[in-house]
Amino acid sequence: MSSNYLNSELAANMVALRTIVYREIRRFTRIWPQTLLPPAITMVLYFVIFGNLIGRQIGDMGGFTYMEYIVPGLIMMSVITNSYGNVVSSFFGSKFQRSIEELMVSPVSPHIILTGYVTGGVLRGLAVGFIVTMLSMFFTKLQVHHLGVTVLVVLLTATIFALGGFINAVFARNFDDISIIPTFVLTPLTYLGGVFYSINLLPPFWQTVSLVNPVLHMVNAFRYGILGVSDIRIGVAISFMLVATAVLYGVCIRLLVSGRGMRQ
Amino acid sequence: MSTALSIRQLTKTYGNGFQALHGIDLDVAEGDFYALLGPNGAGKSTTIGILSTLVTKSSGSVNVFGHDLDKQPSALKRCLGVVPQEFNFNQFEKAFDIVVTQAGYYGIPAKIAKARAEQYLTQLGLWDKHNVPSRELSGGMKRRLMIARALVHEPRLLILDEPTAGVDIELRRSMWSFLTELNQQGITIILTTHYLEEAEQLCRNIGIIDHGRIVQNTSMKDLLKTLHVETFLLDLKESLLVPPQLLGYAAQLLDHHTLEVQVDKNQGITELFRQLALQNIEVLSLRNKTNRLEELFVSLVEKNLAGAVV
Numbered sequence: 398m399s400s401n402y403l404n405s406e407l408a409a410n411m412v413a414l415r416t417i418v419y420r421e422i423r424r425f426t427r428i429w430p431q432t433l434l435p436p437a438i439t440m441v442l443y444f445v446i447f448g449n450l451i452g453r454q455i456g457d458m459g460g461f462t463y464m465e466y467i468v469p470g471l472i473m474m475s476v477i478t479n480s481y482g483n484v485v486s487s488f489f490g491s492k493f494q495r496s497i498e499e500l501m502v503s504p505v506s507p508h509i510i511l512t513g514y515v516t517g518g519v520l521r522g523l524a525v526g527f528i529v530t531m532l533s534m535f536f537t538k539l540q541v542h543h544l545g546v547t548v549l550v551v552l553l554t555a556t557i558f559a560l561g562g563f564i565n566a567v568f569a570r571n572f573d574d575i576s577i578i579p580t581f582v583l584t585p586l587t588y589l590g591g592v593f594y595s596i597n598l599l600p601p602f603w604q605t606v607s608l609v610n611p612v613l614h615m616v617n618a619f620r621y622g623i624l625g626v627s628d629i630r631i632g633v634a635i636s637f638m639l640v641a642t643a644v645l646y647g648v649c650i651r652l653l654v655s656g657r658g659m660r661q
Numbered sequence: 662m663s664t665a666l667s668i669r670q671l672t673k674t675y676g677n678g679f680q681a682l683h684g685i686d687l688d689v690a691e692g693d694f695y696a697l698l699g700p701n702g703a704g705k706s707t708t709i710g711i712l713s714t715l716v717t718k719s720s721g722s723v724n725v726f727g728h729d730l731d732k733q734p735s736a737l738k739r740c741l742g743v744v745p746q747e748f749n750f751n752q753f754e755k756a757f758d759i760v761v762t763q764a765g766y767y768g769i770p771a772k773i774a775k776a777r778a779e780q781y782l783t784q785l786g787l788w789d790k791h792n793v794p795s796r797e798l799s800g801g802m803k804r805r806l807m808i809a810r811a812l813v814h815e816p817r818l819l820i821l822d823e824p825t826a827g828v829d830i831e832l833r834r835s836m837w838s839f840l841t842e843l844n845q846q847g848i849t850i851i852l853t854t855h856y857l858e859e860a861e862q863l864c865r866n867i868g869i870i871d872h873g874r875i876v877q878n879t880s881m882k883d884l885l886k887t888l889h890v891e892t893f894l895l896d897l898k899e900s901l902l903v904p905p906q907l908l909g910y911a912a913q914l915l916d917h918h919t920l921e922v923q924v925d926k927n928q929g930i931t932e933l934f935r936q937l938a939l940q941n942i943e944v945l946s947l948r949n950k951t952n953r954l955e956e957l958f959v960s961l962v963e964k965n966l967a968g969a970v971v
């Protein structure tokens with residue numbers, strides 16, 4: 398294959414990637430009252446009720462006020478639900494309306510399709526995370542202890558859940574199927590993932606059980622980036638996230654190439 | 662002239678065991694305007710689905726302008742524009758965005774994509790609706806939007822799966838002239854339609870598919886030549902109570918003013934009119950009972966059905 402051909406293929410794929418990402422951004426900003434506003438309101442309620450009212454009764458946790466302690470977890474929770482929710486609803490919506498066929502008949506490579514959808518999910522996760530972070534400033538002072546870890550962890554987490562949302566959307570056959578995983582899997586994992594408490598408060602048996610919850614690793618790694626404290630080893634958490642990203646990416650590509658749920 | 666599309670021994674068996682295609686062979690020359698006809702469930706949409714990679718073939722080969730579907734799917738897709746039977750665009754997007762986005766999938770930079778979107782939406786009479794969400798467009802506008810979308814990357818082969826279904830006659834005729842113009846510019850067109858008058862008027866060559874097999878593949882001219890008998894309806898000036906005796910013609914009265922006559926192609930209608938004139942029967946107008954292609958189509962499909970039953 399000539400280098401000219403490869404260059405033109407690469408250039409065409411980059412245009413296609415930009416197109417998919419731009420379309421995804423256009424989608425979630427067009428429906429901002431459904432995508433950006435609700436998490437902002439929910440998180441403000443968490444800050445007021447858990448952080449302010451109940452938190453005052455709880456006192457310090459891990460050497461920080463309760464509000465300071467839960468802010469990283471709440472930011473992460475909004476990143477997780479929104480990056481997942483964006484991809485699952487956008488991709489399933491495309492399948493439902495059959496507009497996914499526009500992509501399937503075009504020469505866009507599966508890697509570009511996946512990267513486009515995942516980038517859209519990550520960007521919505523980051524946008525909501527940013528909004529929640531700004532809102533948290535009204536309730537507490539936020540200092541970033543380790544910027545590199547913070548950025549890496551938030552990007553990896555958003556990517557992992559965007560990939561998870563993609564798998565959910567591929568297998569989903571109706572709208573119920575795209576709400577089952579968030580309701581019965583994602584929400585319990587997030588609530589039990591150390592957003593509101595340190596696992597050191599749990600009995601040893603439940604501490605060990607909690608370690609298999611992937612959200613615990615993400616929340617603690619992010620909390621380490623912001624506050625400098627973590628219930629688990631940061632190296633283990635980041636390694637786990639890197640492996641999870643690679644495995645999920647591989648699964649998504651296989652699904653796309655096979656055309657599951659898209660080709661007959 | 663080179664080959665635009667070459668299909669060899671194409672088969673498709675769906676997961677439920679239904680065999681939609683039984684090893685079809687098909688060639689469409691570059692620049693052709695080709696009609697692919699067949700009754701519902703004959704295999705037309707499966708064939709088009711395989712070409713556009715929305716359906717995975719079971720076996721056989723597909724080649725578009727020398728690009729093999731298995732080996733060079735990306736190059737093949739760049740040559741191909743597909744207008745599907747059902748609306749398959751995002752109903753919440755604006756018409757303009759749909760066309761520009763599709764261009765982006767083909768790697769066309771935004772500036773060129775926007776210019777082309779304007780050009781095709783204008784040509785198809787949709788420019789004044791370019792900022793309207795697609796769900797608010799009428800059925801005919803949605804069909805034209807899909808044509809604009811399929812053309813935006815300037816394909817060499819355009820496949821239209823019933824593009825005029827549900828479109829009023831005025832709009833259908835304007836779409837015919839638009840498609841003819843595209844074909845004259847060198848774009849090879851494959852058309853499936855249930856309006857046989859449309860196929861007869863537009864297409865030079867024709868393939869008829871039935872039960873997953875190509876039962877006819879020839880030029881429109883040659884196919885129409887095989888039609889031995891045509892049925893005409895004659896509107897009579899005076900009312901008749903019994904059908905007239907017409908030597909060599911089978912005739913029956915549909916009502917007192919309408920006479921149906923079967924005319925063998927070797928006989929012609931001059932003799933028919935001579936005999937009617939001798940009997941002082943005045944004819945106000947004459948028309949075909951059905952479209953000529955329709956008569957052939959029905960007879961071919963019925964013959965194939967009879968063969969399948971046996």
